[in-house]
Amino acid sequence: MSTVIAYVDGFNLYYGMRAKYGHRYYWLDLAALVRRVRPQDSLVGVRYFTAPVRGEPAAAANQSVYLDALAAHSPAEVETVLGRFAAKRLRCKTCRGPLTCACTPPVSHRTYEEKATDVAIGARLVEDSALRASDVALIVSADTDLVPAIEAAQRLDPARAIYMALPPGHMRPSRHFSTVGYFNINESALRACQLPALVKDAVSGAVYARPAKWH
Template identity: 45%
Template sequence: MGRTAVLVDGFNLYHGMKRQRGRRYLWLDHVELASRLRPRDQIVDVRYFTAPVLDDAAAAGRQETYLKALRAQNHGVMKIVEGRYQRKRLRCRACGAGWIGYEEKETDVNIAVALMEIAAAGSVDTVLIVSADSDLCPAVRSARGVNQELTMVPAFPPHRRSGELSTLLPSAFTISETKLRQSQLPSVVKDPVSGVKYMRPAYWQ
């Protein structure tokens, strides 16, 4: 049995799942998913990279509930790594209308740093990279230089693919809808320490 760490690009995965089935699979248990994707391995370290929602109290509340449920369901294995969103003023070139957009920052760097830490530590055999972001290729190359024994496997979210990552790591594959459906958190997650219960948001049904 091998030891596997998992790095989840939350933004990349979120948009892939939304494109596939709307909000149906957003209540996803990443540890359970990793166990189904690597059934012969021991999942020892799962890191979910995301950023706090800005300017939308309802969405921020759903996100907070979800992150607490993830931690409660997977004590000792699940770690949340937060970047940030940056507001951007955008303007339509045709009509001149302006609006505020949002850009996620720091996630790529945080994943790259985590990958290098894991490679240097040498405590796992495999890293499952849940992302199709080709910006991670330099980090993959560097991690390979640090630890040639480390196996790195990209797991592409639905409707996301990177030709560059596939070329660099031919073991890349796309996560199936079946695996997402089978890896949902319980509708109600109870924290075994505090006893607090977290319910799947009705908006995500």
């Protein structure tokens, strides 16, 4: 039996699920999902890459509950790797000047941009290939920024099979992923791999409930 490590691009998966299915599959059991799509492999671990939400308190609270539930449900299998969001001021597309509203005093508009997730995924992928950490690498993402890291990983360990598990909304990978296998994550897999509605931490006794909006 082959071994597998999964590298999950949290926001690539999140936005794919949101665009296709709304909120209903956010309470996702990542370890169960990997086992379902790679039933012939023995799971070594899931590396889950995300960043704390900024600027949306309710969404940040839901995300925090989810991360705690993941840690409680699969403590030996799921490792969460946190990146960051950086503030980004919006600018006019014509003059490139800052956008402001009509309030008095005017308020400068800003958004938040996720930083370094693709770099973090790439670094772990290459590191694990150098260490011969698993026979198979499963990348849950469709981000073409990962191509250089994939190519480096293949040079380090040519025998390690690399597959892309494409999030909803990505029917086929970019042509730049021509050296890896791929398949789509379908709705039936997402539906079947939800965490229990209530997840209890066996150590602390804390209980984490699926957010009401995530139904």
